[in-house]
Structures are given as structure tokens and as C-alpha cells.
Amino acid sequence: MSGFLLNRLSQSIVLLVIVSIIGFTVLNLMPGGPLAQFGLDPGMTQKDVERLATQLGLNRPLWIQYLDWAWRLLQGDWGHSFRDGSSVLAVIGRHLLATLLLMGTSTALAIAVGTWIGIRGATHRYSLFDYCATIGAMVALSVPTFWFGLIGIYIFTLKLGWVPAGNMYTIGDGSVLDYLHHLILPSLVLSLVHVAIWSRYMRTATLDALSQDFVKTARAKGVSERRILLKHVVGNALLPMITLAGMQLPSILTGALVTETVFTWPGMGRLFLDSLGYSDYPVVMGLLIFSAILVVLGNLIADIVIATVDPRIRLG
């Protein structure tokens, strides 16, 4: 296990280095580059900016600048927001929870519904249900998330009046029920694509598990189909889904950004767009790197979890 862990950990570190190089490149493409935060200050002339560039060492070779920048990232110095001067990490921290809440709820929803559809599709292969699920998944993968959100608001808020159109809570209320009430529609919208992906993979994984020898053995022993499914198949089929959950992280984050925009949800995606609107590049840059780190860590955790559960992975 420790060998596997070490191996996997070093892979993640290499990946983080590459991620940071890509981020650094994007940073240097931005107008004004790393100095953008001073370019907007009316009290600073072009000469001041140039002097600052020399002071901060921006005329040094790029690779030294990169090392310097990466070192500061590691120390937690991610720069300061243009808007209120607070540190970028603190700003991200204030918005992290809302996003995690939205992502967590919709992932749980997607897993529950997707798993059910997938298993049913596999046990009733080529049935009408399976056929509809296949086509439905392909259509669901093609619906733009924001449009689905708009349609959801139109039907469930404007026509039926069941749920609020946006925000995370009603000002002055803030009870758990109120939070849940606001959470329903955005998490439903965000989960659609993932229900589709999850159900397709789950169907394949279940079919795979159903064709294994231990299922034949269990049938030969006279174990009931229901028990085979619950005890032998579902567990095995769910294993690879842990990896899938890790792999889906970037797309969940993408979906969260769009969903948060439509539902004015105060999370990281909304913060990203607001910061873009204000040309608040330190926060934009911070969120960009932060989201990638989140993805790398998520995949690492998924791999460790699956190695803990399944000895074949770490030994094999």
C-alpha cells in the first residue's frame, strides 16, 4: 500500500507542477501580466509601473519568475483582490462552501438516480426502459446546463411557483428548510448531465459484473436474483464508479459555474464571473489554479479510496 501511495502521490505532485506552468502561462497572457493590479491605479504612471517591474524582478528570465511565483503560491500568498484588498485565498474561502454544498447535493442526487437507472437498464437490457434511458442520456448530455436552468425557472418558479428563482436563502429567514428550498432546483439542474454519464457507466459496469463467474456460481447455488444483484453485483459495479466520481470533477465544476450564474448562487463560479467583470485578475487567477488543484486532489483521493477498498488495485 505504501508503495502505491508514494507512487500515486509523486504523480500528483508532477501533475501539480504542470498545472502551475499552464496557469503561469495564462497569467502572462493577461493584459498587464502579473502587474495588472497596478495598471489600474490612477496614481501610478507608466514610469512607476516600469520601476516596479524592475523591483519585482519582472525583467528576469521567465523561469526564475515562475519559480518565484510558484514559491509564493506554496506559501499561501496568492495575491490580493483588486476590489477590497483582501487576500485571494480568503475570498475563495468565503465562496467555497456554497459551491461544495451545491456540488455535493447534485452529485449525491446524480449517483442515486444514475445508479438506479444504470442497474435497471442492465438487468432489463434492450427493454423499452433501457432504450429510453440510452436516448435520454444522450439528449441530456446535449442540453446546455444554463438553458435547462432557465426552463426549470420558467416552469417551477414562474408557472408553478414551487421554488425560488435564485439565491441561497431568503434574507431574514435562513432556516435549514429555507436553504433546502433554495437548493432543490439548482442541484437538480446541475445533476442532469451527471445522471446521464453515471447511468451509462453504471449500466456497463453492471453488465460487466453480471457476466462474471461468481455470478454464475451464485446462480448455481440457487441464490435468488435479487440477492445476487444486491450482494454480488452492485458492490462490484460501484467500485469503478469511485474513479468516475473523481474524473467527473472538472465537468461538475464547469456545470457549477454556469448553474451558479443562472441561480445567483454565491459560490466560486459566480465569484469567477464577477471577478472577470471587474477585471479582478488576482482572484480570477487564484480561482483558476484553485479549481485545478481541487481536481488533482479529488482524483488522488478517489484513487486512494479505491485502493483501500479494492486490494486488486494496490497489489496489481
Added chain:
Amino acid sequence: MTAIVVHAAPVRWWRSRAVNRFMRHHLALVGIAMITLLVLACAIGPHALPYDSLHIDLRARFAPPLTGQHYFGTDPLGRDLAVRLLMAGRVSLLVGFSAMLLSTLIGTLVGVTAGYRGGWVGAALMRMVDGFLSYPSIFLVLALAATLRPSPVMITVIIAVTSWMETARIVEAEVRSLREREFVQAARMVGLRRGHIMFREVLPNAVGPIIVAASLAVARAILLEAYISFLGYGIQPPLPSWGNMLNGAQQYLASAPWLAIIPGAAITIAVTSFNFIGDGLRDALDVRNDHI
């Protein structure tokens, strides 16, 4: 003795097994039909409709669908929605298609190089692929689109630069498995140049997976363009695209829901069609069976 003359029937591509299988894939045919209709409508429609896509008529603001000759109604400036939808389709489909071509080109180049060279170069290239895949695509695309000048060409390039990785992965795996096959060894033995072997001998054998990836890449690119244009960082008005037509639609959702419903439906139809086609191609070319 009768001489048996065997006429070797020339293999026509439209009689091949792959085409045969594709033609039996109903969803793929539906996809082809829908895309053909959509492209024809976008090409011919604007000439057939009595309005210009930029013609503002403030007396006809917010006309609901089927008002007079405004089949899909009008927008807040009184512009005809049907004609704008079709003009937007030209832009969105063109951006999606061009982005696919460019990303397939990049992905193929990287994949073939990484797969054939292997070793240090291959490992470095594939780690770069992993690095790009770690970024949620919309964050990267938005950051780039907001900082660079958002012309249609630039949007296309940005989408391509952030979505070539899947193709690279598929091509790399395919080329790596082909690298030590006899025909490649033979080519090496004859003394062919490496570039020639990579692109003339090995690459043609990996065309199937590339085509499948490309058809799905169009779907992805159209969606991505819609996302960033909806958020205001993609195609800029007055040039319409399906995404930016939806940009202001949310505020009129109660009074003019067709502004939101119609362009979104167009996006969904186009993307679904390409996904159907991709699915059919995957079955026909038998790339992998574990498709989602």
C-alpha cells in the same frame, strides 16, 4: 479444364462493413437528417424570410411566435427571431466545426508524436495532456476569452486550444499499440524517415478513432461556444450566435419565454445530432464497446 476466372470485386467504400453498420444505426441517421436540415435552413432560410437579422422595428418588440410573418416572434429590439436564429446558426455551427478541425489537428499531432516517440518525449506530452484536463474547461476558456480579443476566430482558437486533449489521448493509445507491428518495423527497415512512418504508415490506421472523437468534438465545441457566449465572453453582438441570443433572455423569462426557449432548443438539437452521429460512428468503426 475450365479456367476459373475470379473477378476481384473492387471494394467500394460505400459498400464497406462500417458504412453498412452505420446505416443500420437509426439514431445516427436521425442525427444526419437533423444536421442536414439545420445546415440547409441556416444556409437558405435567411434569404427566404422577409426580414433582415439586424433590422430593428421598435413597434414590433416582444411579438410572440406566429405574429404575422414573425414565425418565432421578435426580440426586445423588435428583430425577427427566426432570421436571427438561422444567422446565429451559421456562426455557431461554423465556430463549432472549425474548432473541431483545429482541436483534432492539435490532438492528432500530439497523440501521434507522443505515441510513436514514446519515452521521455511521449511521457512529457501526455503529462501535459493530464495537466490541461485538470482545469475545468469553462474556467480556462473564460479566463482566456476575457483577456484576449473575443473575435469569432479567437473564440474558435480558444475552444480548440482547450479541447484537444481527448483526441490526443485516443490517438496516443492507438499509435502506441501500432508502433511495434510488423508493417511499421518493415517501414523502419526499408529506411523510411520517421515523419513519413508516423504520418503516412501509422496514422492512417488510427483514422477510425479520430473520426469518432471529431464528431463528438463538434458537439462539445458548440456547447462550449454557447456557454461562453451566454455568459457574455464569446461571440459579441450584433453578430448573433445561439449562445449570445440567450444572454439577455433570463430577464424576460416571465414576459417573453420564447427568447429563452427557441435558441436553447436549437443548441440542443444540433448537439444531440452530433452526439447521435458520434455514437453511430463508434458502433460502425467498432472503436470501443464501453461507450457511454
